[in-house]
Amino acid sequence: MFELADAGSLGFDADRLARIAPFLAQAYVDSGRLPNAQLLVARDGQPVHYTRLGTMGDDERELRDDALFRIASMTKPVTSVAFMQLVEQCQVALEEPVTRVFPELADLKVYAGGGGSIPFAPGAPAHPMRFVDLLTHMSGLTYGLQNRNNIDAVYREHNFDFARDHLDSDGFVDKLSKLPLEFAPGQGWNYSVSTDVLGIAVERISGMRLGEYFEKHIFDPLGMTDTRFGVAEGQAERLVDAYSYRPGQAPKMINAGATSKLNKPGTFDSGGGGLVGTTADYHRFATMLLNGGELDGARILSPKTVRLMRTNHLPDNADLTEMSSSLFSEANNAGTGFGLGFAMVIDPAKTLMPSSLGEFYWGGAYSTAFFVDPVERITMVFMTQVYPSSTYPVRRQLKTLIYSALTETYA
Numbered sequence: 001m002f003e004l005a006d007a008g009s010l011g012f013d014a015d016r017l018a019r020i021a022p023f024l025a026q027a028y029v030d031s032g033r034l035p036n037a038q039l040l041v042a043r044d045g046q047p048v049h050y051t052r053l054g055t056m057g058d059d060e061r062e063l064r065d066d067a068l069f070r071i072a073s074m075t076k077p078v079t080s081v082a083f084m085q086l087v088e089q090c091q092v093a094l095e096e097p098v099t100r101v102f103p104e105l106a107d108l109k110v111y112a113g114g115g116g117s118i119p120f121a122p123g124a125p126a127h128p129m130r131f132v133d134l135l136t137h138m139s140g141l142t143y144g145l146q147n148r149n150n151i152d153a154v155y156r157e158h159n160f161d162f163a164r165d166h167l168d169s170d171g172f173v174d175k176l177s178k179l180p181l182e183f184a185p186g187q188g189w190n191y192s193v194s195t196d197v198l199g200i201a202v203e204r205i206s207g208m209r210l211g212e213y214f215e216k217h218i219f220d221p222l223g224m225t226d227t228r229f230g231v232a233e234g235q236a237e238r239l240v241d242a243y244s245y246r247p248g249q250a251p252k253m254i255n256a257g258a259t260s261k262l263n264k265p266g267t268f269d270s271g272g273g274g275l276v277g278t279t280a281d282y283h284r285f286a287t288m289l290l291n292g293g294e295l296d297g298a299r300i301l302s303p304k305t306v307r308l309m310r311t312n313h314l315p316d317n318a319d320l321t322e323m324s325s326s327l328f329s330e331a332n333n334a335g336t337g338f339g340l341g342f343a344m345v346i347d348p349a350k351t352l353m354p355s356s357l358g359e360f361y362w363g364g365a366y367s368t369a370f371f372v373d374p375v376e377r378i379t380m381v382f383m384t385q386v387y388p389s390s391t392y393p394v395r396r397q398l399k400t401l402i403y404s405a406l407t408e409t410y411a
Helices: 020-029 072-088 131-136 150-158 169-177 194-206 210-222 279-290 303-309 394-404
Strands: 036-043 046-054 242-246 249-255 275-277 336-338 343-345 360-363 369-373 378-383
Touching: 020 036, 020 046, 020 394, 036 279, 072 131, 072 194, 072 210, 072 275, 072 279, 072 303, 072 360, 131 194, 169 194, 194 210, 210 279, 279 369, 279 378, 369 394, 378 394
Parallel strands: none
Antiparallel strands: 036 046, 036 378, 242 249, 336 343, 343 360, 360 369, 369 378
C-alpha cells in the first residue's frame, strides 16, 4: 500500500527498523494481546517503515491495508485544527468567553462537594470559561470515563462520553450547562469533553455540521478520502472489530465492525472522539502538521498558527505532572506540556524516552497513537483496537524502537 523510501538515504538503519515488526508480532499480536497492529513511520513525509499484522477481528480475516479504525481521541487534533481555521479568519478569538457562542453556559458553577446526581456548587468561577480553556483542557469539564468523583459519575449518567446516538449538539450543551465544573477555568488540567464542546462551537460559527465542515475544509483538501464520522455506505467490511482488555485473558470483542452502529448515521458528531479513519489518511494529516499546515499545495493553517498550537500553554511552562488531575493513557506525563489540541515534549530528559524538544502527539482510547517530531521531521501513525489505551506500554516501546533506528539527526 505504501511505497517506502530508502531508509538509509533518510537517516535510518534499515536493519534496526526491521526489529519493529517482529517485536509487535511476538509481544502483542501473536500472543493475542492485540488483535492487530498497523504502523507507518515517515521522515520528511516519506514512509520508511510499514508494519501490518493480525486480523480484522473475530472472523479472522487478514488485516487490510485500508482497514478502518475507530481513532477516538485522535479526533481531537482534527477538531482543534478546524477551530483554529476559524480563529485565523477572525470569526472567533482564543481569549473570548465561550458564552459568545454558548449562552447556555453563562451560569456555570464550581463543584464543592455532595454526591449522587446533585453535586453541590456554591458560586460562579473567578473568570468565565474561554475558548483557549477548551483547547487546553483547562476548562473545568471532565469525562465520565475518569471514574474518580461524583461529577464523573453524573457525566456517566448522561452518557456524555458516548453521545453519538442519543443526543444532538444542542442537547449535549444543554445537559452540560446544568452540571458544575470540577475546578474554575484555567486553574487545573483535566482530560474532558472540552473538545466535543469545541466541535459544537465550530458548528455554530460555521453553520455546518462538524462532519461536513471537516470534509470541506480539511479532508477534501488533504485527500483524506476515508475519514469521517461513521462508515461510508457499503464499507462496513473495512471496519475492524473493537476489543476490551481483560486481565489474564484475551481481549473481549465489544463492537463488531460488520454490525457496528458506526455503519449508520448518528445524531451527534463527537469532536472529541468520533472519527473513523485509516492509517494512510492520518499520515497525511500528520504530514500537514509537520509541514506547518500545508500538504501538496493545500494550505490548512499557517505555520505560525501550527507553532502556536504546538507550544505549551500550561501556566509557567508546567508539565502535566504538576497540572493534571486525571490519568488518560499509559504515557508518562513527566516533561510533557499541553498546547492547543496536542501534548508536547517540553523536557526530553524527564520523559525518560528518546524524543525531541517540541515533539507533539496524541492518541486514542483504543490504543491508537501518532506523533510529529518537527526537529527530526519524523512522523508515526499507529493503529490497533483495544480499549483502554492505558493497557499496554506500546506507545513508549514504539518510540524507543523508532528512535533507536535513527542514524542521522537534524538537531
